Amino acid sequence: MNMSVDIAGVVMKNPVTVASGTFGSGMEYSDFVDLSALGAVTTKGVANIPWQGNPTPRIAETPSGMMNAVGLQNPGIDTFLERDLPFLKGYDTKIIVNVCGKSEDDYVDVVEKLADSPADLLEINVSCPNVKEGGIAFGQNPDALFEITKKVKKAAKQPIIMKLSPNVTDITEMARAAEAGGADALSLINTLTGMKIDIYKRRFAVANKTGGVSGPAIRPIAVRMVYQVAKAVKLPIIGMGGIASAEDAIEFIMAGATAVSVGTANFRNPSVTLDVIKGIEEFMKAQGINDISEIRGCVD
Amino acid sequence: MNMSVDIAGVVMKNPVTVASGTFGSGMEYSDFVDLSALGAVTTKGVANIPWQGNPTPRIAETPSGMMNAVGLQNPGIDTFLERDLPFLKGYDTKIIVNVCGKSEDDYVDVVEKLADSPADLLEINVSCPNVKEGGIAFGQNPDALFEITKKVKKAAKQPIIMKLSPNVTDITEMARAAEAGGADALSLINTLTGMKIDIYKRRFAVANKTGGVSGPAIRPIAVRMVYQVAKAVKLPIIGMGGIASAEDAIEFIMAGATAVSVGTANFRNPSVTLDVIKGIEEFMKAQGINDISEIRGCVD
Amino acid sequence: MTKDKVKAVVVSKECLMDDIFSLTIKVGENISKAVPGQFIDLYSNDKSRMLPRPISICDVDSEKEEMRIVFRTVGAGTSEFSTYEKGDTVEIVGPLGNGYDIKDADKDKVHVLLGGGIGIPPMLYLAKKLNEAGVPKDNIKTVIGFRDKNTFLVEDLEKYSQVFITSDNGEIGIKGNVIDGLREYNIKPDVIYACGPTPMLKGISAYAAENSVTAYISLEERMACGIGACLACVCKSSDVDGHSKVKNKRICKDGPVFLSEEVEL
C-alpha cells in the first residue's frame, strides 16, 4: 500500500502536513505528535525581519470554526534559520517553509536566505487577510499574483507553492495566474475574511476588526475550490480548510488534492494529525486502494 | 420602545423577516409561527414560468450549516399571484417577493406582473449559485449587475432590493453597482458556493455537484460583508447568513443592517423567528435602547 | 400555530441488534395521535448539526403518550441518538407527513405489509392499527426482509400479524427479498403497504402494476424543513404536483407514503 505523494519532486511519506500558522515550527506539538510521522511540517509564515503581529484579542470562536487575526507575528528569517530549521532537521519529515512579506522584495529576500537551508518546499503566502500591506493585495489580483510568482520563482532554489486566497470571485483565474508565473504547486485555501461583534460590549471580537475564518465551517467552500482548481491547472495541490478527520482529508484528495494540511483541528485535538494519517491508511485497506493516487480526483 | 424599521419607505413592525427559499410562502410555517408577528415574509424565488429545479439529492448537511442546490423550483408567477399572495394578504405583515430569472426579460416579466399585487417589496435574486443561466452570472459582474438593476428598477412599481452574492472578491464593488443602477435596498448574503463528497460512494453529496452553503457556519463572512457594504453605500440593508438567535440578529444590525432574515435556522427550529423577535425586544429593554436604529451600525 | 417543537423525554433505550436501536419517548398528546407511516423529526443536541433527522413512527401508546422509534446508526445524528438514556431529552417535531391510508381497510381483504431492513419499523404500528380497525390477524401478512439471521421486531409484529421472513443470505426464512417472499410463501395481496430501500420499492411498484394490486410505498429523501416549505425532498411524480406544478412531489408533505403509480422511482 503506497501512501506517499510527490509535490514538485519532493516525496512526502504520506499526504498529511499541517496548515501554516497552526503548528508553529512543530516544537510545541512535538510533545503530542512524533513529527517524523507527518508527510511534512509546514511552518508558520516567516518574514525577512521579526514582525510584531496584531494587538489582542487576536482570535474568536465561530460556529464550527474560528477567526484569527494574529497578523503574522514571527521572529524573522535569521532566528528561523538558526533555531527552527535545525530543530526540524532532526525529524524524518519534509519541511515546507511558509513565507510572508509586505513587498515583492521582502519575499525575495526570505526566499534567497532559504536557498541553502534544509527547507524542501517554499509556500508563498500571498493570501493573509490580516495584514494591511502585501499579503492579500497579491492574492486577489491575478496580474499581481503572476508577477510575484515570477519574481519569487526566479529567486527560489526550492520548488515554490503559491498559497491562494478564497476571497475571490474566481479561484481558477488565480490558479492559472500562479501557474503561468511558474508556480510548482498550489496550496488552498487560506482563511475567508470574516467579522464578529460582541453585542454586549458593542465592539469587534478581534482587535483587528476582521479576521480569517478557518475550521470545519469553511470545508465545503475549500473542497469546491480545490475541485475547481484541480480541473483548471496541472499543478499538484495541497488542499486545506477545515480538515479534522481522515474522512475530511480523503474528501480533499477525491476532489483533486495531492496532499492535505490540517490546521484549526490541531487546536481541538493536538494529536489529530496522527488520527488523520491512521484513518487514511485504514480507509485504503478497507476499500482495497493500493496507491493513494488511485482516488485522487476520482469524483467527476 | 420602537422596533419598527423602514426599508425604502416600507415600514416593517420589527426588523425580522425570513430568508427566501427557506420558508416557502409561509403557508407551511403558519402552523408554527403567527405570520403577523413577523416584520415581513420573504417568499421563495418566483420566475415567469414554473421551474423544475435540480435533481435530488438537493441538500447535504455541513458543519454548522448546510448546502443546497434546490435550483429554484417554483410554480411560476401566475400560480404565485393566484394562490400565494392572497394567502399572505391575510396576515398583518409586509410581503417581500423574491424574483428569479434566466434572462433580463424574465426578471422584467415577473416584476411587471407583480405591479398591481399586494407585494410590498421585490427582492431580485441575482446570486443563486445553483442555476446555470441567469442568477449568479449577474451577481458576479458589476456591469451586468448595474444593467439588470436599471432594467428591473424601470419596470418595477415597488421598491427593489438587489440580493448580492458573497462569491466575489469585493462585495462593495457589487453594492455600488446596484446602487448606481437604482436599487432601493440591498440584501446580503446569498449562499457561498460549496461542495461535499461522499467518500464511500465516491460521489457528490448533492446531484448538482456544487451547492450553496448557508447557516451559522457562514455568519462571520456575512457580518463582514454587511459591515463593508454599510460603509460603502447609503442604501438600507437586509442582512442574513446564519442568523439563529436574537444575538445573531443584533450582530448584523450593529454591523449596519436595517433588517435581518432568518433562513437555515428555521430548519432547526420552525418557530425560531418568534424567539429572535422576542430576544431583540428583551435585549433592547435590558440595554435601555428606545429605538432599534440607535444600535444600527454602532460598531466602527 | 397549532404545532411546535417539543422536548421529549426518553423513557427507555434498547439495542435490538448491532446497529439497530429502539427508543421510547414520552411525547405530548398531540403527537400521540399519529397515524402509521407518518414520521417525526429529531433534532441533534449537538449544535454543529443543523438539520433534523426524519424517523418513522414504529409504535404509539396513546394512553401513556409514548412513542417508539427504531433506527439504524448510519451517521453522526443516529449515533448520537443511540447514546441517549432514560431521562435524557430530545427535541422533536411531528407527527409529519401523510401515512398509510387505512380508512377503507376491508377485513376480508389480504393486507400485505412489506418491510425491508430499516423499513420494517413503521410496519409494526401499521399492523397494530389494521388489527384495531378490525382486520383479523390472518389477513394481515407481514413479509420482512433482513440481511442475515439477525432479526428485530419479529415478536412485536407477530402480535398483530402473520409474519414471514426473508434474508439476503438465506440464513433465516426464504433466501431473497420480500417479493421472493411473496412468491415463495404464496401470498396473494389485495393491498400492499411497503417501506424499504428504493430497489425493493421499484420491484413492488412493478409487481403492483403487473398484478393490478393497490400498493402504498413510503419514500425517503434528505430533508431540511420536513414540512413542505424548502423543496429539498422532492420525488418525480406522474402528475403535476399541487405545489409547484412541475411533477415534483414533496416527500415530507405529500408523502412519505404514496400510491405506487403516483411516483416514478
Place this chain on the structure above:
Amino acid sequence: MTKDKVKAVVVSKECLMDDIFSLTIKVGENISKAVPGQFIDLYSNDKSRMLPRPISICDVDSEKEEMRIVFRTVGAGTSEFSTYEKGDTVEIVGPLGNGYDIKDADKDKVHVLLGGGIGIPPMLYLAKKLNEAGVPKDNIKTVIGFRDKNTFLVEDLEKYSQVFITSDNGEIGIKGNVIDGLREYNIKPDVIYACGPTPMLKGISAYAAENSVTAYISLEERMACGIGACLACVCKSSDVDGHSKVKNKRICKDGPVFLSEEVEL
C-alpha cells in the same frame, strides 16, 4: 510525545453560588503532578465549539489522581461544563503553562495571595502547596475580593491560610478591592501571588513597584492551541520574548504567571 489529550471522568459537580461551579475530575497520574497557577484546557463535547477553554487548577488530590476546577458560567462552553454530572466524561489537556514559583518559599516571609472573583480558585492550590512547603498558616495571607456577600471557597482557603475578605459593595469584609484590603487589614507582603481581572492586576503591579515587593500575576487571554504554537494569546512584555523576539510573550506557554515587571498591562 509525552503529552496527550485525555478523557477525564467527572467525580462530582457542585454549584458554589449562582453561576460558580466546582467540578472534580479523575485525571491521570501525569496531570496530578500539576503546580499551582497552571491550567488545563477543557474541550467542549459539542462539535460546533472548536476551541478549548482554559481553566485554572483549583486543587489536586494526587493520591486519588483527582483535580478540582472552579469556574463561572459566562458563555456556551462553561455553561456546558456546568451541566456535567458524575460519570460524564470531558476531554482535557494539561497541566499547561508555568505556575507560581514557590521553589524558594521562605517560611519566615509573608506570602500574600490576592484573588479577585473567578481569580480566586488557583489560590487554593497555591495556599495548600505553600503550606505543604513549610510556610506556616500565619504567613500565608489570602485576600479575596467578591462582588457582594455571596462568597465561595472561603472555608477551603482557611484550611491553609489566613483569609481576609473584601467586597465591591461592602456587604461582607472590607468595602473595596483586594488592594484596599491589603491596606485596611494592614498586611505587609514580602511576596505577592495574584490572579484576577486586569484592573486589579494593574493595581497590584503598581503596588509592587512602589513597595519593591516581588509580585507574581496570572494573566488571561483568548487561546487556541494552549501550548505556545499559534501566537493567539500574547501579552506585551518588557523585554524581547524568546519566541518571536518582538516583546510579545505567550500567556499559555511563557505564563500564565509572570513577574509583574515582566509584562505591560
